[in-house]
Amino acid sequence: MSVPTPIIAVGAGKGDTMATDALLTVTNLCKTYGPQLGCEGISFTMHPGEVLGIVGESGSGKSTLLGCVSGQLPATSGEVVYRAACGEVDMNRSPEQLVRRVIRTEMGIVHQNPRDGLRMHVSAGGNIGERLMANGERHYGGIRRKAMDWLERVEIDADRVDDTPAHFSGGMQQRLQIARNLITNPRLIFMDEPTSGLDVSVQARVLDIMRNLVTQLSLSMVIVTHDLAVARLLAHRLLVMRAGRVVEEGLTDQILDDPQHPYTQLLVSSILSH
Numbered sequence: 001m002s003v004p005t006p007i008i009a010v011g012a013g014k015g016d017t018m019a020t021d022a023l024l025t026v027t028n029l030c031k032t033y034g035p036q037l038g039c040e041g042i043s044f045t046m047h048p049g050e051v052l053g054i055v056g057e058s059g060s061g062k063s064t065l066l067g068c069v070s071g072q073l074p075a076t077s078g079e080v081v082y083r084a085a086c087g088e089v090d091m092n093r094s095p096e097q098l099v100r101r102v103i104r105t106e107m108g109i110v111h112q113n114p115r116d117g118l119r120m121h122v123s124a125g126g127n128i129g130e131r132l133m134a135n136g137e138r139h140y141g142g143i144r145r146k147a148m149d150w151l152e153r154v155e156i157d158a159d160r161v162d163d164t165p166a167h168f169s170g171g172m173q174q175r176l177q178i179a180r181n182l183i184t185n186p187r188l189i190f191m192d193e194p195t196s197g198l199d200v201s202v203q204a205r206v207l208d209i210m211r212n213l214v215t216q217l218s219l220s221m222v223i224v225t226h227d228l229a230v231a232r233l234l235a236h237r238l239l240v241m242r243a244g245r246v247v248e249e250g251l252t253d254q255i256l257d258d259p260q261h262p263y264t265q266l267l268v269s270s271i272l273s274h
């Protein structure tokens, strides 16, 4: 059985070069909801260009951890430090205005349910353009051109720019959410089960687009998934969570091909037996 390491360097994976400066450093993070434990004792370091997968069964604390590191949930204790262009930002203790600005300009969040990440009755172009405007762009023609360009990058016809997401399929909504998040050139993207509500064939297309964009844009990403195939496809390294704690961590291929912790072995074998 492997002993969970207190600090994990999410470093070399799938051909990426190891950067010397951490982008995100999480130290002894704990989140409780009243008496209910969300997650505890979580520590890791993430470097630019890396994709970290968080896997585990339902209720193991994946979304709680993602919420805390992405500034959506206040941690109960511990530290989440992000190295922003302007310097280090403590996601819990730095001034709220600074944290909000860093989230808006350097991070993106793709929600499991597109309804949480899109404005369903605003046009696709408006959904994408809104992010640019929030970051100071004012030229309407330029914003529309960029929105159309991004629609095509996520394989949505540019002539759907004036349609609302309420008229899009689930896969299109998810791709629109990705475009909305990436148009501002974020450095770090958080994704919570981005393909879990989609049919298998639609999932494959969304995953393929995500994988290409992550590589093209040298994005760093934290992705929560219960689907080990998604983790295998996208993540360089994995954290395996159970009951709020990390029970195993390491390179994705290593963990999936040679799991050490009995819980990870069970998780991997339950997928293989299907």
Ligand SMILES: Nc1ncnc2c1ncn2[C@@H]1O[C@H](COP(=O)(O)OP(=O)(O)OP(=O)(O)O)[C@@H](O)[C@H]1O
Pocket: 033, 036, 037, 038, 039, 056, 057, 058, 059, 060, 061, 062, 063, 064, 065, 226
């Ligand atoms: N708002 C909340 N209030 C109380 N308890 C919560 C809340 N959100 C999560 N929890 C609890 O925290 C623990 C971790 O939940 P979390 O949603 O982070 O797990 P998860 O691994 O993301 O699960 P799933 O895959 O089902 O989304 C669970 O015991 C859950 O019941």
